[in-house]
Amino acid sequence: MVFASTLYGCDLFSKETDEQIWKRIQIALNQDTKHLPEDALSDISKLINRGSSFAERHEVLDALVMTGAFLLDENANWIDKSRARTVYNVIEKGKDDIAVEALVRNVLQAEHRLQILFLGIKLGIPGSEEKLVNALMSHGDKQMAEDYLNSGSSKLYDGGKQWAEANGYSILTGPGSTRAHWGRF
Numbered sequence: 310m311v312f313a314s315t316l317y318g319c320d321l322f323s324k325e326t327d328e329q330i331w332k333r334i335q336i337a338l339n340q341d342t343k344h345l346p347e348d349a350l351s352d353i354s355k356l357i358n359r360g361s362s363f364a365e366r367h368e369v370l371d372a373l374v375m376t377g378a379f380l381l382d383e384n385a386n387w388i389d390k391s392r393a394r395t396v397y398n399v400i401e402k403g404k405d406d407i408a409v410e411a412l413v414r415n416v417l418q419a420e421h422r423l424q425i426l427f428l429g430i431k432l433g434i435p436g437s438e439e440k441l442v443n444a445l446m447s448h449g450d451k452q453m454a455e456d457y458l459n460s461g462s463s464k465l466y467d468g469g470k471q472w473a474e475a476n477g478y479s480i481l482t483g484p485g486s487t488r489a490h491w492g493r494f
Contacts, residue, residue: 456469
């Protein structure tokens with residue numbers, strides 16, 4: 310006697326090709342790159358799980374970063390935690406170096422620089438600190454430097470300290486608040 314089993318919700322047995330999934334993602338990207346819909350996030354996650362190069366395309370990572378940034382307010386609070394968790398997890402599943410490139414690329418161009426930096430701090434991608442510090446040095450302000458000083462990352466702390474010294478600020482230690490924590494959702 311032979312038994313057959315079916316796994317539901319598992320992408321391993323999907324007959325859908327990467328190209329078919331990519332076409333759906335392209336439609337979502339053409340509609341609005343700042344707010345990826347849930348189905349597009351799911352499709353991107355499928356491509357990452359498969360190791361598909363489509364998941365590494367600049368437009369995909371840029372849309373993920375911008376979607377994540379738009380889910381943060383100016384105090385680094387998640388506006389929609391459930392949706393933010395999905396975006397956060399999808400970014401974390403991808404390749405770190407590609408995610409860092411997308412963060413830096415968008416920080417240097419975007420009007421929502423602060424939220425993108427918050428996202429970078431919250432993701433806490435190993436090796437991203439130097440690029441985040443470079444963004445502070447070229448586009449930083451006092452509040453951004455304070456966020457780096459209080460992020461929990463020693464490398465961002467050093468960058469915040471360097472920015473403060475270069476811009477005539479003194480660093481005082483005392484009770485305060487931290488808007489974004491290194492590597493914490």
